[in-house]
Amino acid sequence: MRNIKLIIEYEGSGYSGWQVQNGSQRKTVQETIEGALAQILQEKVKLIGSGRTDSGVHAQAQIANFKTKSGLDCANIKRALNSVLPVDIRIKEVKEAHPDFHARFAAQSKTYRYTIVNDSFASPFLRRYAHLIKYPLSITKMRKAGNYLIGRHNLASFQAQDKRKRPAVRTIKRLNVRKYKNLIHIDIEADGFLYRMVRNIVGTLIEVGRKKLTPEDIKAILKAKNRIYAGPCAPARGLCLLEVRYKRG
Numbered sequence: 001m002r003n004i005k006l007i008i009e010y011e012g013s014g015y016s017g018w019q020v021q022n023g024s025q026r027k028t029v030q031e032t033i034e035g036a037l038a039q040i041l042q043e044k045v046k047l048i049g050s051g052r053t054d055s056g057v058h059a060q061a062q063i064a065n066f067k068t069k070s071g072l073d074c075a076n077i078k079r080a081l082n083s084v085l086p087v088d089i090r091i092k093e094v095k096e097a098h099p100d101f102h103a104r105f106a107a108q109s110k111t112y113r114y115t116i117v118n119d120s121f122a123s124p125f126l127r128r129y130a131h132l133i134k135y136p137l138s139i140t141k142m143r144k145a146g147n148y149l150i151g152r153h154n155l156a157s158f159q160a161q162d163k164r165k166r167p168a169v170r171t172i173k174r175l176n177v178r179k180y181k182n183l184i185h186i187d188i189e190a191d192g193f194l195y196r197m198v199r200n201i202v203g204t205l206i207e208v209g210r211k212k213l214t215p216e217d218i219k220a221i222l223k224a225k226n227r228i229y230a231g232p233c234a235p236a237r238g239l240c241l242l243e244v245r246y247k248r249g
Helices: 029-041 074-084 139-147 197-209 217-224
Strands: 002-010 058-068 089-096 107-118 131-133 151-154 169-180 183-190 239-246
Touching: 002 029, 029 058, 029 074, 029 089, 074 089, 107 169, 107 197, 139 169, 139 183, 139 197, 169 197, 183 197, 197 217, 197 239
Parallel strands: 058 239, 107 131
Antiparallel strands: 002 058, 002 089, 107 183, 107 239, 151 169, 169 183
16 A cells, blocks of 8 residues: 655635534535545545644645555646646645655644734735734734743643543744734644634734733633633634644655
8 A cells, every 4th residue: 555645735715624524514625635536546545634724724735645556656646636626725745655654643743824914904815814903913912922822831721612622731832923014924833733722822812912911911821721711713714724844754
């Protein structure tokens, strides 16, 4: 059996997230690609993603792998996939992976970017990819608040209710808040993410930026380990999976 690795880019507005939802009629990115692979390879394959993205969330470099008996070379798999997939999903790279490579379990870290338009209006070209905030935001305060989140913490206060119980301790390796003209980018790299963790962190940083919370309130929010103490969940459209890092693959 060959192990094939994909690097995938998608615009998530039209999908109910990455992960297949059994019994649901709503389409997902995973099942769309699995359907295309079945058509091309003439066999049913199980696509393993580096992690799930929520409904409406985008990706510039989602990583996935699958096992196949097919002898079709990687260049032709890529060409065939991009010819049959809808235009909002594109396969950037197809390569042979180590037999033991697992897109989810082998991941060392992931980086997400959240985009905010801080202006009185947003360009129509950004309406699907950014969250419009019309009131002024203090970037200095947002950065200071973000610094309190860097490191290994129990992040239960930023974890939405999930179907499955998951450990809440994660390591945030990097959290950058940058502004260019009217665009604010919040980049978060961590060794793992809880359900809606990034969007809940962003919502909290926005509250700090508008001075509803102080940067120092982040310490109390972390200590509380309770979702009700953090800010609101930011909309999905502003979130994009930028990068997944591996030791090998």
